[in-house]
Amino acid sequence: MYEQISHSLLNDILTQFKQPKGEDWQHFYTRLGANFYAIHSLFQHLYGQRADFKEQLGKLVNVLAQQYAQRAPHLRAKDLEREKNHDWFMQQKWVGMALYCQGFAGNLASMRERLPYLQELGINLVHIMPLCDCPELQNDGGYAVRDFRKVDARNGTMEDLEQLIAAMQQSDMLLTLDVVVNHTSDEHEWALKAKQGDQQYQDYYYMYPDRTLPDMFEAAMPEVFPEQAPGSFTLNPDTGKWVMTVFNHYQWDLNYSNPAVFIEMVDIVLFWANKGVDILRLDAVAFLWKKIGSSCQNEREAHLILQLLKDCCQVTAPGVIFIAEAIVAPTEIIKYFGEDAINAKECEIAYNATFMALLWDAVATKQTVLLTKGVEDLPEKLDRATWLNYVRCHDDIGLGFSDKAIIEAGFDPVSHRRFLVDYYTGRYPESNARGFAFGVNKKTGDARISGALASLAGLETALDYQDQSAIENAMMTIILLHNLIMSFGGIPLIYYGDAVGTLNNDSYLQDENKMHDNRWVHRPTLDWEVMALRNQPGTIQQRLFSQIKQLIAIRKEISAFADLNNRELITLENPHLFAFHRFVQTGMHSKVVVVANFDTSPQSVPLQSFRQKGLFKGAVLTELYSGQQIIPESDFLTIPKLTAYWLST
Ligand code: GLC
Numbered sequence: 001m002y003e004q005i006s007h008s009l010l011n012d013i014l015t016q017f018k019q020p021k022g023e024d025w026q027h028f029y030t031r032l033g034a035n036f037y038a039i040h041s042l043f044q045h046l047y048g049q050r051a052d053f054k055e056q057l058g059k060l061v062n063v064l065a066q067q068y069a070q071r072a073p074h075l076r077a078k079d080l081e082r083e084k085n086h087d088w089f090m091q092q093k094w095v096g097m098a099l100y101c102q103g104f105a106g107n108l109a110s111m112r113e114r115l116p117y118l119q120e121l122g123i124n125l126v127h128i129m130p131l132c133d134c135p136e137l138q139n140d141g142g143y144a145v146r147d148f149r150k151v152d153a154r155n156g157t158m159e160d161l162e163q164l165i166a167a168m169q170q171s172d173m174l175l176t177l178d179v180v181v182n183h184t185s186d187e188h189e190w191a192l193k194a195k196q197g198d199q200q201y202q203d204y205y206y207m208y209p210d211r212t213l214p215d216m217f218e219a220a221m222p223e224v225f226p227e228q229a230p231g232s233f234t235l236n237p238d239t240g241k242w243v244m245t246v247f248n249h250y251q252w253d254l255n256y257s258n259p260a261v262f263i264e265m266v267d268i269v270l271f272w273a274n275k276g277v278d279i280l281r282l283d284a285v286a287f288l289w290k291k292i293g294s295s296c297q298n299e300r301e302a303h304l305i306l307q308l309l310k311d312c313c314q315v316t317a318p319g320v321i322f323i324a325e326a327i328v329a330p331t332e333i334i335k336y337f338g339e340d341a342i343n344a345k346e347c348e349i350a351y352n353a354t355f356m357a358l359l360w361d362a363v364a365t366k367q368t369v370l371l372t373k374g375v376e377d378l379p380e381k382l383d384r385a386t387w388l389n390y391v392r393c394h395d396d397i398g399l400g401f402s403d404k405a406i407i408e409a410g411f412d413p414v415s416h417r418r419f420l421v422d423y424y425t426g427r428y429p430e431s432n433a434r435g436f437a438f439g440v441n442k443k444t445g446d447a448r449i450s451g452a453l454a455s456l457a458g459l460e461t462a463l464d465y466q467d468q469s470a471i472e473n474a475m476m477t478i479i480l481l482h483n484l485i486m487s488f489g490g491i492p493l494i495y496y497g498d499a500v501g502t503l504n505n506d507s508y509l510q511d512e513n514k515m516h517d518n519r520w521v522h523r524p525t526l527d528w529e530v531m532a533l534r535n536q537p538g539t540i541q542q543r544l545f546s547q548i549k550q551l552i553a554i555r556k557e558i559s560a561f562a563d564l565n566n567r568e569l570i571t572l573e574n575p576h577l578f579a580f581h582r583f584v585q586t587g588m589h590s591k592v593v594v595v596a597n598f599d600t601s602p603q604s605v606p607l608q609s610f611r612q613k614g615l616f617k618g619a620v621l622t623e624l625y626s627g628q629q630i631i632p633e634s635d636f637l638t639i640p641k642l643t644a645y646w647l648s649t
Helices: 004-015 026-047 053-070 073-084 108-113 115-121 158-170 189-195 212-218 259-274 300-316 330-337 353-365 369-377 403-408 413-424 459-464 468-487 506-510 518-522 528-535 540-557
Strands: 096-099 125-128 147-151 174-179 183-185 233-236 241-244 251-253 279-282 321-324 349-351 386-390 436-438 448-450 491-495 567-570 577-583 591-597 603-606 621-623 636-639 643-648
Touching (some): 026 259, 026 300, 053 259, 125 279, 259 300, 300 330, 353 468, 369 567, 369 577, 386 468, 448 518, 459 468, 468 591, 528 540, 591 636
Parallel strands (some): 096 491, 279 321, 321 349, 349 386
Antiparallel strands (some): 183 251, 436 448, 567 577
16 A cells, blocks of 8 residues: 555665665565555554654664565575465465474484475475574473574584475475574573673563562463463573563563564564575464563454564565464464454464364264364454364363353363363273373363373273274274364374374483473374384384375365365264365365264264255265265265265265
């Protein structure tokens, strides 16, 4: 949009700006012109009260230009290509895996040698968890960054990463890396300067001389790690000041009410964009703005910061997109795509934490009432926005679905959540699950769940007892969950190790730095001899791997699985079944009905439930995963136990 005030300001800024000679800057200027009104308005809203507002805005534009100057020709070409094909990340061809480089391969150099494994499975998007330099011990699995521009020596070098990126680009694989935007390690250069008393850097954080303001903040702030890091402030002995530390006491929260912090972060985001990263996962975005009297999560300004970050990134590196890591209430998560817009204007991708938690509910209850209700309640997504659908990740499972949905599903929220924690920690009599309670808050009674997918699905217990039918059920549960993240709509993100049924690993208990954080139980170091069993017929690894591989291959052929807001839920009379319809106008398999049975017995449903929606008109149905033809008997469709069908109509 053209508007005089911002336009004349931009002219002032550009007059002082020395454009590097001999380069084609046309695209930079068109994008800056298109986004500057929004950039100026947001910056003004956030920082307009400051005397140095104009100077700060000038610095921001300068960062965008400097980073554009650094952007390699092949990345600029990719930007143009993605501008033309702007739905590129919504296609069903993408299937992701999240992994720790060290746990998966050892380091970045050996990661390159493992790319064939990923390709064998069909993975073409890889999220490598935090790689940056961090303290040896207190690092929260890399989420306490000491240097945002340096690769941690345990992972290798920047050259190793560059070689990996080049190899991935050659194979048409996308790379996702984290930018930990909310906090730094207390050993980051900014924190070290703040500790030395440098006011400029103390202003990068929230530091207070006494408990007055910290007490006021804490009165309304929930604790993120109530067991291992209670409270939200830590006394820094060097300065005698209280520093805001929402996560662990060594993770200092950055203060985004200071524009210098925002500008530093834009520079870091673009630094990684210029390394050739396709997707940036912005960590803990719900926490970006703190306000006394609020929970300090999901504040409006946190959204404005993200919009500004997006607008800035679009000027310099529009081919790069963002994932919002916001594990918050269902109605809040969706806002990280942006509100009051048609296209996503904050992050293009968000973790579908609601769907993930609902799937685990269905596994425990063997019923789909809450799953159906919870999905029904999910607000419609914006265009050019998609979910990351996942079953497990490196974090705990939070039971984040709404109380309203639980009540409507016929349960009491407190006792239902308690049941789920009991179920997954194996305390419930009929449960084979072997997980651990995480983040138990004695004051509120809240708890989350840690544990590897296979152990939560009951495989570990079943193997211990050599109970063949329980082994079958656990394996079928693992496949059922993967089936649904492939078909629901969005990018499926498999967690490393899950495709071969990796179990819990309690070796973290020997490590003093990890023993208090049981999320490490599901952050394995893969044993490649065990991984090799995926090629040995009859092994658990081979049976799981081959089925997941097949799911991936078939997903990629089903055009209806592209995520174009093309899903309709089908409510069935049978409480064990969950069903939805996916459709597109054209393409191979443009109409597919997914029906999943979470019960341990076969379940039937009258065909009429589908026919009244204009589906299943023919006498024969084709199940796309197995290629099987299904002729429903006496007008009923029967789904085997713990199975999901992809039915083409
Ligand atoms: C995110 C990460 C989690 C980490 C936290 C603090 O939620 O996924 O692992 O502990 O941020 O950085």
